[in-house]
Amino acid sequence: MRFTSLAIVTFLLGLTDALQDHGSQRASARRHHAVAQAQQHEARATLPEARYGLDRSKPIRGVNLGNWLITESWMMPQFYFDAQTSSAALVDEYSWIKAHSNRQDAYDKLRSHYSSYMTEDDFKLMQAYGLNAVRIPVPYWTLEDSAPSSDEIYFFKGGRPQLRQALLWCKKYGIDVVLDLHAAPGSQNAYDNSGSRKGVFWQTKQSYYDRTITALTTMVDFYVNNQTYGGVVKAIITMNEPLVGSNWISLDLLQKFNKAAYRAIRGRVSAAKGAQVMPTVYFSNSIIGTDPWMPWIQQNYADGTFIKGTIGFDLHRYQSFTPYNAYSHDEHINHTCKQSTNLAKVQAVLPVFIGEMSDGVALRCVDYRDCVGRTMQQDINTLNTKTNNYFARRFWEAQRIIYEQSSGGWFFWSWKTVCASAWSYRDSVQQVWLPQNPNERVYVPDSAESAAGQCVSRKPNRGIAFRTTSS
Template structure:
């Protein structure tokens, strides 16, 4: 997400997949790759030392693999069904505002740490065991079950490059140790019917200069060709490990090649476009003939307007059926001073986005891969949130008027983004930022209990009644219920 520190078709197939889900969860661990197919991908895998104790055993028979691989389909992510999802932020890539508790352990709580790079240095010998413990505990199967119960159908999993390729000096990151928890996440996703976007969120050298790129203030990705090579290798290994292995049941529906590139003096649109073209070829060429699904390649629009998409993604180089564009929206006044202060004006502003998204989506798929209900930041100085929880944050947001606005604001965003390919909220949970947590917002009543049930949308305008570019009505169809109200 944009940094809070700066402004920046058969029943048999379904049965087969269900059995595969069980295999993922039950399989013993085995240090091998399931498939090595093309010399390019094999070389990348070898170079990254991906021998991995977190791989499934691949205990599906060859005959079963042949039968299911014959049914391989293009994922068409963002096309065939509305995406309704959440990001799993704060898990495999640390951001202090999301998980202050990770930065406030007794050994480092007196320090001011800006990012995972600094955290690794401060923790010293405790970095590895503490980070692995975080990977193993922060998300559990209960989270995935709750996501499915909430009517969600997708998770976007932000991942750093060091999950897939070695670091180079002086990079301090913990290499490969995310994979055991990631393996479980894919199994839980398959079990609970959630599609997966694997998002290469942090690239070598940092593509945006934000803490979500690994090191705040560094934007050196485009300065060294080796950074691009390592990025491509990371994508190839991602595909080899989690797309080509049939034990994951084809749960990965999209591969995102970068998150929020920052266009400035360090990175031009043409340079980014050249990487995008190379990444598209790398991802598609890395998919094995035995893969169950060919995932869609997902590209950030780098916060560019939809009017630039024809320039950024010319159809000759980027066939629309092979890609989806990732658009992010945040309505935070600290980041965009032009945003309306008035609630009604802000809702009209949100609703006015819908027709433009719909027009862009008609040419090439667009999914809003990040948004939130937050209008202000939280825990920017994470020390301010020591010991705080969602329960501490809610009293500042749960007045009667704000509860009603938050429900309308949420429904306005959902209605707007559903005019394109759908949405993925940032994030499922946080320590103490209620408006940035889907889980907290749902529990409070700002979001429907089951977002897939249209009868739970309380502010859908009656046919013919919408005016002033409103996508939500002024009054609810019935009184909302909120868990807490001050």
């Protein structure tokens, strides 16, 4: 393609930024298998395994840093609706950037967003709220140095400095990090959280597959093989919510990829280059349940490809989509309590954590234009009747109890939003839908309720002082 001067400048800036990251030489996705095996054995011999999600004495209590390095319109409507973009129905970050007549304006806005949306005060507050982990969605374009291809020119590769800073803050405040490859080349799901809703094309090109492997090994080079971060990265998710189906990605291809990703990640980790822990490799179950995966997991255990305690499942548990969004309050609670059996069954085979969940039972701002100008308090006021306030707290307690008792723990989506209160951990705590101390419970079931399978009581054991209540 014919590059514009802006594209050339952006490319050169990306190369300059890469020099600041430790071990910035990119790994080939097709390294010789024998070399990879040798590197794995060296790393295993000198590094402790993170075994992330297996320490039941320290459940994962985390939040996603959503809408940061990958923006989502429903999480900050006003950002997507301004003088340059107000006439467009934007569906993803790619179309938002493309809608700008001057692409540099969009890049400047994103650079400012990266710097201001997550600050040290956020991580300090997470620690104060008893959180011990963050799941950071990272797009592939943040990890690449090459000039973009013609179909990817509207992605901005400017998030690395802020990601580096976030890891240092996590180290400072004792917060573990899970790095999640949230967007893969070609899009693995055609959701807005992949950056592009044009379609699922990841499976259509070998180069997309190879670049995804390279993005993961680059992630290791920059953020694991770097003693500056003190071993804060405890797990890496190979790909977020890949869409499996006859018209999308086949399960066979995805399993092949995950096996290759596992080998590539572990083969790349090096104590000699600064790594202090071997991160656990987590796979998305692709929202198809865990049963289709179990024969493959067991076979790879049996032949020695996977070592027990070194892999896990990243499961997502939302009750805001069909059919769950039609549930009554009691049905939401019952559905949550009943998850314990299946989760415990999977946890017996490999670690599991709930990588995404929320306190919301309805979607917000599906068309972001409907929420332009809405404040957080205005959104809270649509949900803060006495009945809803008490349900929000009860629903939260049910989820926390089940996900900590039957899995490795949880990551709330998200740490914050602009105006979707039940999806903002920070604002839900301030409204007292969630307790500031995660250990606090006011819905402890009595013996009869426990015997009936209830993980929370029907009524609170004491009063709750919600910040606001509407009639």
